[in-house]
Amino acid sequence: MNFGFGKDWQELGKFEKLTDEARSIVFYAENKASINHFRLLISELTEEKNLQICYVTSVKNDPMLSSKNKNIFTFYIGDGTARTKFFLTLKAKILIMDMPDLETFHIKRSKVFPVHYVYIFHSMFSIHSYLRKGAIDNYDTIFCVGEHHKKEIRETEKVYGLKPKKLITYGFGRLDTLLHEKQKFHQTNPDNDKLIIIAPSYGKYNLLEVCGLE
Incomplete structure (x- = not known):
């Protein structure tokens, strides 16, 4: 499945050639604001714990693409068919992102590997006040801003008979x-x-x- 030879496809090819270990922890940035919610976690993982991560972005001028951090591998995949393939064929232990609606539209869970999906909120607001119904239902772990998010998620799981997610009180990075x-x-x-x-x-x-x- 390859529909072109642009930079996005070239970068996807480089990502897919990494070893399984190098692809263990992956961050996906949908837009320019994403890094604001990832920055502290990325810093803790790469600088304090000395872990390697992959940072995959749809932002052409994402400042992380020029990062000098030796523990960060960066890739630009655009927002077209290369991105669609990235999600469908992803092989990673963990994918962390702040983009809701996984499985709702064209962005799907991996069809080839049991990836663990982590969602980080980009707002402190009540979930139902700004996200679509089911927007975070298909994630495995949710990094909650506080107890109000935990209560909402647990109540939603109860009402709709959803599989319980792992909820972590994380705070709000920004x-x-x-x-x-x-x-x-x-x-x-x-x-x-x-x-x-x-x-x-x-x-x-x-x-x-x-x-x-x-």
């Missing part, structure tokens, strides 16, 4: 990063107790679109 940066700021600027945080919202008229970085 918030943890902000807290760490705040702590680092106070350590390097002990006499400055003022910190200005700009949160530019979304849409055509958000602050960054109107004013840029000036």
